[in-house]
Amino acid sequence: MAFYRSHVLVCGGTGCTSSGCQxxxxxxxxxxxxxxxDKEVAVVQTGxxxxxxxxxxxxxxxxxxxxxxxxxxxxxxxxxxxLIKGKLVERLLFKEEMHEKPVSLYGDIDFYKKQHRxxxxxxxxxxxxxxxxxxxxDGYQALAKVLHTMTPQExxxxxxxxxxxxxxxGGFLTGAKWEFAARAVGDKKYVVCNADEGDPGAFMDRSxxxxxxxxxxxxxxxxxxxIGASQGYIYVRAEYPxxxxRLRTAIAQARExxxxxxxxxxxxxxxxxxLRLGSGAFVCGEETALLASVEGKRGMPRPRPPFPAVKGLLGCPTIINNVETLANIPPIILKGVEWFTSIGTERSKGTKVFALAGKINNTGLVEVPMGTTLREIIYDIGGGLPGGKTFKAAQTGGPSGGCIPVQYLDIPIDYDSLAEIGSMMGSGGLIVMDETSCMVDIAKFFLEFTQDESCGKCTPCREGTRQMLEILKRITGGQGKPGDIxxxxxxxxxxxxxxxCGLGQTAPNPVLSTLRYFREEYEAHINEKRCPAGVCQALLNYRIEPEKCKGCGLCAKECPVGAITGERKSPFVLDAGKCIKCGACVAKCPFKAISR
Amino acid sequence: MSERDEIRRKELDEVIEHYRGQEGGLIPVLQKAQEIYGYLPEVVQERIARGLNVPLSDVYGVATFYSLFSLKPVGDYKIGICMGTACYVKGAADIVDRVGSELGIKVNETTADGRFTLEVTRCIGACGLAPVLTVNKDVYGRLIPDEIPGILSKYKDM
Structure with a gap:
């Protein structure tokens, strides 16, 4: 076997691939x-x-x-x-936002220190x-241990x-699901891995x-x-080439x-x-819809019971587990129950992976013990918000979840605590928003999503989400009326x-949670025709503040419709009748003299 | 029938043959057919229905249910702008506007020369690089609208 003195690991995930790691x-x-x-140093492409x-x-x-x-x-x-002289290349080392000196070693970085992978x-x-x-x-050791020393029931x-x-x-107990399927009667049983990670903003399964x-x-x-199955299917999104x-390669190698x-x-x-490739339908993340899709049909949910554990794929007992859930199984088998239950909170054991994105410095994937607070995730690991902006809300649970406002930054996050405050764990997408994010606009964004992805089977979901979206469009378009809320x-x-199914049952959550915590923002849109975050174009009124304007004329030059006029060195004036609210002047003004 | 048509039809028939009688074979066949033809014209759907012995209504039903299937021809370069939450809060709408105005088309349209199709896509999971767009298999991240003309020009001359 070749022996190398150094290993150079290059990330080959989707993010780094598009940044040019190849x-x-x-x-x-x-x-x-x-x-x-090349005989002394190995280059390894990793995930x-x-x-x-x-x-x-x-x-x-x-x-x-x-x-x-x-x-x-x-x-x-x-x-x-x-690699030759043995000196660190200082200029390429990671620099922490808060510290002056670069951090040289992987384990010393704040982003990784608080994680538990x-x-x-x-x-x-x-x-x-x-x-x-x-x-x-220790790969496949857990499988070996199970086959050699344990009964299925164990x-x-x-x-x-x-x-x-x-x-x-869902947060359903994995072991209980397995037990239902094991007890169900059937000649054939199936294991399906749900890798249809459709929740926008979540990418841990892909990773x-x-x-x-x-x-x-x-x-x-x-x-x-x-459970006594001999066939498995992985239902993976085609959007994850x-x-x-890699799955194809892995399956071939495992067979070999x-x-x-x-x-x-x-x-x-x-x-x-x-492998079965999804073809772009969010509802297929719902288990009965996913099974219909694996069977080659339109991915539409059906009523439960019977649950898939009893009557699933092709009418046979089937368990459906998500990727991250499955990734926890081998360590639990190898390290034992005691080790796993020592991590997390009373009713949520182990860790959760969150995908940090939005208005946050360290975007990426973090895995923390259940019960970690949002503040630790956003500030200690995520490095806070860029540009000195203030935290307004964190959106969790995607289109089924809700927005968590600032007063809950310190609650320990687990399945139950998130549900209590009107959001949900979901698959772990965590999108940070600052004062420039409009909560009504975000609610509209999610309703657009669910309305488009509704499979159309249930009238309340198909028509109801459309009506809700129409109302939200009206409110953000400046046509809101009393009674809309x-x-x-x-x-x-x-x-x-x-x-x-879950899609419809949770579709209104983004609206309900923003109404719960940011009702005044809805009211400002409806009653005062004002968007406090300055996002909803129809509600913006651009104005040049004469006391701040130095008369440089940059805005007038930038304006595509000639709505700004004035003499150099004296305050300029904006003609609201001509203004198309494109925001070009605001972006150009060096003195922040244009308000909206 | 042109030679190219014949090759494609032979390829399609092989795919149908492979999946005939397999449970759940319709979606993989449609995926492969779209790889071969670029989209799913009516004649292709008919051939699949006959080949797999399923009603044409089932084929059409599945083809129209899933967003990745297209019944219309698409351009050589498919531009997909991610509209996941992270990209949305980081200004993906401005990217859509800019690409649209550079190419003179709206979302779900193809340029007259058949080179570019503009689409908005679901989250592609590159949230750390938001906002993101893809051109066929190439991914561009951390975009600002002013970068768009440079990216497009790479494909215009190809």
Whole structure:
């Protein structure tokens, strides 16, 4: 076996790929070859490190030097300075917003210090395209342990005792689901992995699939053994081409190594996995709709019961688990229930991965113990908001969730606490908003989404979301009337009560939660025809404040319709009749003299 | 029938043959057919219906249900602007406007020369790079509207 003195890890997730990591990796390979170091230093393409803001990211081990935004032209420095002379390339090291000196080592970065990585344990640490690297981090050990030493019931008992709850949104106890399917009668049973991560703003499942695909395969095989299934399907979004490719590679390698297929570990257990690609329908994240789609039909939900655990794919008992849930299974089997239950809160065990995005410095993926506060996630790990802006709300749970206002920054986050304050865990998307985000506009954004994605089966969802959207469009367009808020609330109740599936039942949540915490913003739109955040164009009134204007004339030059006039060195004037509210003048004004 | 048509039809028939009789084969067949033809014209849907022995109404029903299937021809370069939440709060709407005005088309339209189609897409999961657009398989992140002409020009001359 080849032995290398250094390993250079290059992130190959979707984020870094679009930031150009491929060229960096090629440059490293050529440069190492030229220096004759290619037998001493290995270049490894890994999955996502989670710190997407600063891609492409390169980590050099054994030191753990963390280089960010590396370009191909930086590669010679890394090779000659770091790998030949043994000196850190200071200018490429990560710099913390708060500190002056660059942080050199991976483990010292605030972004990683407070994290506890279970589901993401291998993301960014191994090459996802080589099964050998997964073996090296105890890969398929859990499957071996299960097949050699445990009965199916013992596996189910272990997962039940761990308290693991579904990470895809529902929060249902995973072990209980497995038990239902195990007890259900049927010649054939199925394990389905829900990798249809449609919740906008959530990308942890994509990261696991791209960075550690074998963990999903291993967990599915364990689930298959527990419930007595020999076939699995992974339903993955076609919008994730890298994930699809890596899954294909992983399945082929697992078959070759005997981790999938007939008679695994000679224990008489057979299990195989096929991929099914989603074709762009958010509702297919709902389990019965997903099954219809795997069967090749329109992805429309059906009433439950019967639950899929009893009557699922092709009428057979089926369990459907989300990617992040599955990624927790092998560590629970290997490290035990006691270890897992020591992490998290009383009713939510383990960790949760959040996708930080929006108005926050450190966008990316973070995995923290359940019960961590929003403040820790946003400020300690996320590095706070950029540009000195103030926190207004965090949106969790995507189109099914809600907005959490500033007064709840310190509640420990778990499934139950989020539900109590009118939001939900959902799949873990966490979008930070500042004072320039309009809450009515955000509610409208989500209603546009759910209205478009409603499959049309239930009238309250199909027609009700459309009516709610019409009202929100009117309010943001300056045509709001008294009574609109009450009408929204009324519609919301009906849609929640009378829709068949989770999409409809939760579709009004973004409106209800913003009404709960930001009602005055709705009232300002309706009664005063004013958008306090300055987002809703129809409600903006641009005006030049004469006391601030220095008369430079930049705004007049920028204005596309000639609405601004004046003499240089004296205050300019904006003609509201001509103004098209494009905002070009505001962006140009160096003195912030234009208000809206 | 032109030679190109014949090759494509042969490819399609092979795909149909592979999935015939398989449970849930219709969606993979439609996905592959769209890869071959770029979209799903009526004749292709008819051929799939006959080949898989399913009613044409089922084929049409599935093809119109999922947003990734297109019944209209699309341009050589499909520009997808992500409208996920993160991209939205970071100004994806301005990116849509700029691409639209640069190309002179609206969302879901194709330029007269058949080069570009403009679409808004669901979250592609590159939220850390918001706002994001894709041109076929290339991804561009952390965009500002003024970068759009430069990106488009790369494809205009290709």
């Amino acid at each position: 060229k960096v990796q090629e440059a490293l390979a050529t440069s190492l070859k030229r220096e004759g170091l 996502c490190f989670g710190f997407c803001r600063l891609g492409p990211i390169v980590i050099v081990y054994p030191e753990g030097a963390f280089y960010t935004q590396v370009k191909p032209e930086d590669v010679p420095d890394i090779v000659t300075e770091h 279970i589901a993401l344990r291998n993301c960014g640490a191994i090459n996802p395209e080589k099964i050998g690297e997964y073996f090296a981090v 596996v189910i008992d272990t997962i039940k005792a761990s308290g693991l709850r579904g990470r895809g949104g 696991v699939l791209e960075g550690d695909p074998h963990t999903v395969l291993e967990a599915m095989a364990i689930a298959g053994y527990a 890298i994930a699809v490719e 190594e005997g981790m999938l297929g007939e008679n695994i570990f000679n224990k008489g257990f057979s299990f195989d996995i096929e 009450e009408l929204l609330e009324d519609l919301a109740e009906t849609i929640k009560a009378a829709s068949l």
